[in-house]
Amino acid sequence: MALSEFPRLGFDPFVELRRMQSEMSRLFSGFTPAARDFPPINIWLGDTSVVVTSEVPGVTRDDVTISLQEDVLTLEGARRPRQEQDANWQRRERAYGTFSRAVQLPFRVDPDKVQAHFDNGILEIELQRLEADRPKKIEIRAG
């Protein structure tokens, strides 16, 4: 991917373009095989914050740990099977066990301003962009 056609320049402006292109085609190809990972994640990007939503049916607040390191958000937890005495199981389609997923966020976020809540089996995490990382308008002084 990073094959440069501009070795003399020392950098290749097309590498970044190609990276974006492959990223785009992956995004628009719909549901990638990675989509089968649990839990599935959607990411929403705003001006100063990013929202990560995830479908975690049957997972309670105590079953999941959210951690943040630099710009990598990690969701870890477990889905517990129901313990039932004398149950005659006829269908078991729901998956159980531990899970762990890490997502790289599009920018660095403030670890002190993270809000997370559960709503009907959907986990929603909002992370604020780090103040120092926001785009800054630079004034041009008259010479």
Place this chain on the structure above:
Amino acid sequence: MPQEVRTVDQQVPQTVERGQRAAPRPVFLPPADIYETRDNIVVLAEMPGVALDGVDITLERRVLTIRGRSAANEHAGYQRVYNEYADGDYERVFTLSENIDRDRIEATLKDGVLNLVLPKAESARARKIELKSG
């Protein structure tokens, strides 16, 4: 054994008959666990995003239909940049093997999982048969 009646294929957009005409949304088959105890048949179905008022359960004779309508998951001012799951509705139909006491059906929704307790009708419960000495 509850038999499944396949009505929809996963991720095929179709309208859900519910009063107003809804925009085509995907309809998913919710993964389900079903077990039977002495007195009940219990169905657990995963329907993340569905609120209590979005659930519709019908039992006609032995045909159990579960429908769930998830709330629109839009974030105003935000742009969706990465997508692994889609919003949609859930629908699944089972044919139960037992007669159900329909007056005592209990349904709860917790953390996106529908928990349906269907008490077996008195006549359907296993009875112990006494052997009489002849």
